[in-house]
Amino acid sequence: MPHIRIRDLQKHFGDVAVIAGLDLDLADKEFTVLVGPSGCGKSTTLRMIAGLEEASHGEIWIGEREVSRLEPKDRDIAMVFQDYALYPHMDVARNMSFALRLARYPKAEIDARIRRVADMLSIGHLLDRKPAALSGGQRQRVAMGRALVRDAGVFLFDEPLSNLDAKLRNQMRAELALMRKRVEKNMIYVTHDQIEAMTLADRIIVMHAGKVQQQGRPEDLYRAPANLFVAGFIGAPPMNFLPVRLGSQHGLPVLLGRDYTLPVPSARMAALAPYAGRDLVAGIRPSALRQGRGPEGAPALDLHIELAEYIGAHSVLVTRCGGERVIVEVNSEQRLAGEGEQPFWFDPDSLHLFDPETEAAIR
């Protein structure tokens, strides 16, 4: 099972650079998720790996082979498409066996593989049906099955769940997570849904405007986003951003906002030294804010609650702090004591700080 190496991959449409120099290293048996908003170049990247789109420049290595000039069929890949891309005139069994029949596998081998994969995906009873006679979820499984019987070195998924309704999507996401434990292959998965990315990935690659913003394990991206874009993209509800200026109070450095003052996390003191007197962006996750004054000396923000959205176990509070909107996620069990302005405390180490010019995190 090969690892994938991409060097200076570029894609131009006319004068527009959709991908401007991409370098990636994907390890063996890794489940990699390319995530980003629509138009960020993630699908184009996947299609270039598949060979459906020609790279304008750069190299794609799968294992020991440079494949960027090869036909898709010579790249040892299988792919699941967003709209499933089943062959409408073939029944499920023939859809799944198409690649094997083209490769002239013996019939017994084809049958055995189809049975094994169909059992795994619980579509054994659908083998003689045409795609038109299947539900969305069933088509999705067949599309997955068609890729799995191939036993290719690399599996590519292009937003495979985005055509499903919310309930089915959650269910299929869980099944995908189970499947990937059983199929130890290199998988690359494209999605715009950060929850899919967080739940499925060994490694997430966040893309924006044709560039990699950050890559790493889901928890690393959540805990230490490298820049404002990643901080705002990973996590739901998204991180709150507050404009501040690095000043001092009673001889101690503090972050001064319009109507609020935030402490400087002790670990960032040194990194913040060059920013004295300059503007910064402070970020805090909705779940990091807790109702009340908290323990002695804990920093707090006074938030004016405008709206409480009850979701179930959690509630989302839409609040204002000075001119800024601040989202808070609270446990629904904690009854809110009163309306209007309320104090919310937080751990100073949960603050993220960003340079507003470079948008990079200050660590």
Place this chain on the structure above:
Amino acid sequence: MPSRHGLNRASPYLFLAPAAAVALVGLVYPMLRSVWLSFHEWSIGTPPESARFVGLENYRWLLADDAFWVSVGVTMTFALAVVVLEVVLGVALALVLDRDLRGTSLFRTVFILPMMIAPIVVGLIWRFLYNEQFGPLSQLLKALGLPGVPWLSSPDMALVSVIIADVWQWTPFIFILALAALQGLPASAIEAARIDGATRWQTTLYIKLPLIAPVIAVAALLRLIDAFKVLEVIYILTEGGPGLSTEILSLHIYKTAFVSQQLGRASALSNLLLLIVLVLTVLLVLARSLRASRAGKE
């Protein structure tokens, strides 16, 4: 409420009535009249009352007439040849031009032009092209030092020439329908085939052609029905000759009616042609629905 119920029941027929009336006058009446006429002997110019009832005599005479059977053979050969050639060429052209290359839209337009030309004009164009002294084809052969071809004067060649002219005019019909069907195919299914290891040729054979087959079948059926009724181009090119070599049924009907002035026999001929086309159409539609239901069960 019975009155409302009654109105509901009658209203569909009410809305259909105008169309039905037009069909009655324009379609059913002439057909019935033609059936009636086929049992009579009547010449143009004589009063209709002078028509003499002859029973099945017209049909008996026709079925015993060699010229009729020659004409049936010519028609069958012509219709089959043009439909097969037009489908093969039309689909092939559509496959070639189903891509986004510079200039393809120009080619697409050029290729459908012949279909827009009136059949009479097509006949005149090809009569000029086939002219054995001054026609461009003969000039070209002469320039290449090749012997001339008796395009329209040899009985064997005349049918081929007539078929070529029809293929030239009607291949575009199959072409545009096949092209539209190809462009309506889901792009991702074709990409999936590429990933599954299909070559361009295999993708065409196993994915594209089966998916556009229903459209092609309907287009071919329309062409087949039309081919049985072709008249103008052949009339202009050969008038059915030399001998009876290109005398297709509609031309045979025309000659029987307006040259021999035997309207009864011409009507009987028309009815037989209608019957042939009807039987063929029903058979084809049956074959298709049979295949479709079998495919549904698979």
